[in-house]
Amino acid sequence: MPADSAPTGADERLKTEPFLARLMKRPELGAIAGVVLVTVFFLIVADPAMFTLAGVLNFLSPAAQLGILAIGAAMLMVGGEFDLSVGSMVAFAGLVFGACVVTFGMPLILAIPLTLAFAALCGAFNGQIVLKTGLPSFIVTLAFLFIYRGLSLVGLKWATDGSTQLRGVRDAVEGDVLAPLFSGDAFPGLFVMLAEAGLIDTFKNGMPKVQGIPVEILWFIAVALVATYILLKTAAGNWIFASGGDATAASNSGVPVRRVKLTLFMFTAACAALVAIITVLDSGSTDARRGFQKEFEAIIAAVIGGCLLTGGYGSAIGAFFGAIIFGMVLIGLTYTNIDQDWYLVFLGGMLLIAVLFNNMIRKRVTGER
Amino acid sequence: MNTRTTHEPILHMENIEKHFGNVIALAGVSFDVAPGECHCLLGDNGAGKSTFIKTMSGVHKPTAGSIHFQGRPMSFDSPRDAMEAGIATVYQDLAMIPLMSVARNFFMGREPTVGWGPLKRFDTETANRVTMEEMRRLGINLRGPDQAVGTLSGGERQTVAIARAVYFGAKVLILDEPTSALGVRQTANVLATIDKVRKQGVAVVFITHNVRHAMAVGDRFTVLNRGKTLGTAQRGQITPDELQDLMAGGQEMAELEGSLGGTV
Numbered sequence: 001m002p003a004d005s006a007p008t009g010a011d012e013r014l015k016t017e018p019f020l021a022r023l024m025k026r027p028e029l030g031a032i033a034g035v036v037l038v039t040v041f042f043l044i045v046a047d048p049a050m051f052t053l054a055g056v057l058n059f060l061s062p063a064a065q066l067g068i069l070a071i072g073a074a075m076l077m078v079g080g081e082f083d084l085s086v087g088s089m090v091a092f093a094g095l096v097f098g099a100c101v102v103t104f105g106m107p108l109i110l111a112i113p114l115t116l117a118f119a120a121l122c123g124a125f126n127g128q129i130v131l132k133t134g135l136p137s138f139i140v141t142l143a144f145l146f147i148y149r150g151l152s153l154v155g156l157k158w159a160t161d162g163s164t165q166l167r168g169v170r171d172a173v174e175g176d177v178l179a180p181l182f183s184g185d186a187f188p189g190l191f192v193m194l195a196e197a198g199l200i201d202t203f204k205n206g207m208p209k210v211q212g213i214p215v216e217i218l219w220f221i222a223v224a225l226v227a228t229y230i231l232l233k234t235a236a237g238n239w240i241f242a243s244g245g246d247a248t249a250a251s252n253s254g255v256p257v258r259r260v261k262l263t264l265f266m267f268t269a270a271c272a273a274l275v276a277i278i279t280v281l282d283s284g285s286t287d288a289r290r291g292f293q294k295e296f297e298a299i300i301a302a303v304i305g306g307c308l309l310t311g312g313y314g315s316a317i318g319a320f321f322g323a324i325i326f327g328m329v330l331i332g333l334t335y336t337n338i339d340q341d342w343y344l345v346f347l348g349g350m351l352l353i354a355v356l357f358n359n360m361i362r363k364r365v366t367g368e369r
Numbered sequence: 370m371n372t373r374t375t376h377e378p379i380l381h382m383e384n385i386e387k388h389f390g391n392v393i394a395l396a397g398v399s400f401d402v403a404p405g406e407c408h409c410l411l412g413d414n415g416a417g418k419s420t421f422i423k424t425m426s427g428v429h430k431p432t433a434g435s436i437h438f439q440g441r442p443m444s445f446d447s448p449r450d451a452m453e454a455g456i457a458t459v460y461q462d463l464a465m466i467p468l469m470s471v472a473r474n475f476f477m478g479r480e481p482t483v484g485w486g487p488l489k490r491f492d493t494e495t496a497n498r499v500t501m502e503e504m505r506r507l508g509i510n511l512r513g514p515d516q517a518v519g520t521l522s523g524g525e526r527q528t529v530a531i532a533r534a535v536y537f538g539a540k541v542l543i544l545d546e547p548t549s550a551l552g553v554r555q556t557a558n559v560l561a562t563i564d565k566v567r568k569q570g571v572a573v574v575f576i577t578h579n580v581r582h583a584m585a586v587g588d589r590f591t592v593l594n595r596g597k598t599l600g601t602a603q604r605g606q607i608t609p610d611e612l613q614d615l616m617a618g619g620q621e622m623a624e625l626e627g628s629l630g631g632t633v
Contacts, residue, residue: 233490235480238469242477245466252464254449254478312468366467366519 027306028318030357034304034325034350042328046335053200054210055335057217063327064220065275067320069294070301071227072271074319077302078231079264080244080311081137085126086298088148089272090279090291093119095155097277098166098286101173103159108178116273122148123269127262145295153288170284183281185212216278220320223271227316240264245312300347301326304354308362325350377440378403379572380425380456380541385434387420394420396596397434402541407563407573409583411616412593418576421593422543425574426458427451439540457539459530461546467519471511472500474518475533503532507562524555528562535566542566543574548582560585580612592616 042050049055069086076083096118100111126144130137156164173179180186188211194200195208202208231237242250243257251257272291280286303309304325305318326347333340378401387395395417402408412418423429425436427445436443438454445451448458465474472493481492481499497514504511507528518526527547534542544563548556563586567573577583583590590607592599592615599615 229490233493235482235489235491238473238477238480238491241469241473242466245468249462249464249466250477252448252460308468312466362468365517 027313027315027358027361028321029306030354030361031305031318031321031325034354035321035328038325038328038332042332042335045338046332050332050335057210057214059327059331060217060220060324061214061327062330063324064214064216065279066294066297066301066326067220067323068216068223068271068275069291069298070305070319070323071223071316072268073295073298074302074305074307074314074316075227075231075240076264076268077299077307077309077311078244078314079240079261080247081127081130081261081264082141082299083123083126083265083268084138084141084295084299085122085144085148086268086272087291087294087296088145088152089119089122089269090276090294091152091286091288092122092148092155093269093273093276094280094286094290095152095159095166095288097273097280098169099155099159102166102168105172108173108176108182112178112182112277115277116270119269119273119276120266123266124262126269127265130265131258131261149288152290156286156288164289165285165287167285169280169286173281179281180215182215182278184215185210186215186218188212216275216282219274219278220323223274224316224320231316236260241312243311297326297347300351300354303358304350306358306361308358309355313362313365322354378437379439381437382425383435383437385421385424385436386432387424387429388432394596395424395431398593398596398598400425400591400598400601402572402574404540404572405567405570406588407567407575407586409575409577409587409590410593411577411580411583411590411612413578413616415595416593416616417596418578418593419545420596422458422545422574422576425451425541426456426543455538455540456543457534457537457541458543459527459534459545459547461549463526463530465518465526465530468517470515471504471518471521471529472496472514475500475503475529475536479537499536503536504529507532507565508558522555523551524558527551527555527559531559531562531566535569535571539571541572541574543576545576546578547575548577548579556582578616580609580616583612584609 050059069090073083073086093115097111097115100106100114101108106114122144126137126141129135130140133140153164156166160166173183185191191200191208191210191212195202195206200208200210231240239250239255239257239260242253242255243260247257275294276286276290279290301322302314302319304322305315305320307314307318329346330343333343381401383399384397385395385399386393386397398417398421400408400410400421410418410421420429424431427448427450430444430446436445438456443454445454445456451458464477466477469477473496476496476499481495482489483492483495484490500514501511509525509528518529521529531542531544531547547559547563551559560582563573563575567586575583575587588604589601590604590612591601592612594616602612
């Protein structure tokens with residue numbers, strides 16, 4: 001290094017950027033603003049029961065199931081690709097998991113890694129086709145939306161002799177040591193203690209009304225934290241942004257773009273498999289309609305979370321809050337007198353607003369006019 | 370004054386020929402560049418400039434001719450090979466991502482890391498500090514390392530690309546028409562950057578078709594026309610008009626210029 005390098009430190013010619021202006025450039029801003037708006041709305045309109053501990057967990061559960069998918073979708077979108085097959089993947093992975101546990105009688109320690117690996121393989125297959133042919137991932141994974149859904153139907157009938165529902169999962173995993181990690185409520189002891197201390201609502205017999213935190217919420221938080229860490233704090237995160245921003249430029253700079261995208265496809269499919277495992281254990285059965293249309297909700301949550309449809313920009317934390325908005329509205333409407341079918345109107349409206357908003361943010365960030 | 374006399378050429382290309390099928394893109398081009406020197410390669414569109422620099426940077430293998438790098442015969446199999454040896458090319462599209470911050474772009478594909486195993490993470494602190502330092506050294510004051518590249522001007526983007534190449538050890542820096550899409554002021558900034566980089570001892574190959582830009586920073590000038598060298602001139606041995614004539618193929622240009630009232 002030559003000695004003439006200027007000392008580090010603030011440059012007096014530069015104004016410090018106002019806090020608000022800096023905030024405006026965060027991709028997750030829209031989603032957080034959305035959560036605040038929706039919370040305020042329901043605080044005014046809904047039965048106060050919605051914001052008790054039981055009520056909050058009640059809307060966080062579906063938010064978590066969608067959220068795990070949405071974070072996978074968001075990572076892939078930042079990397080510049082789509083996966084429309086995640087909803088069908090939930091059903092397909094559910095079938096594989098159900099078959100492993102019920103039909104083949106495997107313990108969870110085998111069935112869970114097998115299901116995740118199988119899903120990752122399907123994701124890799126999706127990814128290979130996209131990368132090898134150069135076709136848009138939108139169309140390739142749209143094909144797999146139908147293929148996986150169809151295979152789930154056919155496979156279920158084969159596994160159950162003609163039914164599209166596979167039951168008996170709960171009996172099959174009874175007493176398995178891994179079951180509490182993927183089903184039921186976590187920290188029951190803590191909640192009993194809190195109830196005894198009078199900190200949470202209890203039934204008349206002294207047992208807590210809420211027996212613990214549903215495990216999917218913990219998985220949801222864990223996946224969001226890991227994804228955010230990877231995106232913002234690792235070299236791989238930089239590669240993901242670069243691959244999605246401009247694959248050629250990234251490739252010319254030495255980023256292994258193909259490997260990055262392939263891994264993202266696998267991660268997204270594995271997220272779908274995780275949701276499948278949790279929901280199948282939860283309900284004790286698997287059926288072919290599981291995850292129906294979840295790919296769209298996941299992508300919408302990712303877009304609300306600040307992901308650009310063109311890739312290269314977005315956030316996992318944004319998708320986290322995007323999914324919470326969904327859960328709040330879906331469940332929140334039952335605490336009001338509003339017709340629940342407004343949910344669909346809301347879904348479309350939110351998507352439209354989010355895309356317009358993201359477009360504006362992108363122009364701010366890139367200084368386009 | 371001329372630094373060239375104190376250094377041996379770092380890159381020497383002798384009688385380079387390149388054929389694509391029956392098209393002869395290069396018909397025996399010789400060229401060399403020394404550390405601390407800015408050697409301008411001029412030529413009109415289609416003269417073979419692009420093919421020649423792609424041969425230099427390892428994209429194309431020459432059909433005939435020899436390349437000596439640091440005194441040894443070299444044959445690069447890929448741009449990566451050439452890059453690792455120290456020949457960096459800044460193409461017109463710059464290989465930069467507008468939505469990403471300057472620091473993230475600067476270290477794209479070559480991220481510094483701290484920690485180990487699963488906790489190995491992108492060393493943002495180092496990345497930010499180095500980016501700010503390197504940019505300041507080339508006279509650009511960023512608002513911050515997290516400023517998106519998209520908000521920079523064209524000239525500033527060029528500078529980021531040049532600073533990145535130099536920081537990662539470029540001994541020979543090939544600039545492919547860095548000023549062609551820029552305004553007057555930004556062009557001046559980029560030319561100043563080239564001057565600074567040259568003074569750090571980097572050998573600069575500056576491709577342009579603008580004689581004025583070449584004259585502003587060049588130590589030597591080589592003109593390509595129809596895949597051949599029309600000769601190399603030292604600074605001070607040639608006037609801009611002569612250079613212009615050489616580039617455009619002399620005779621025809623003189624006639625054209627007459628009809629345009631000497632404005633070209």
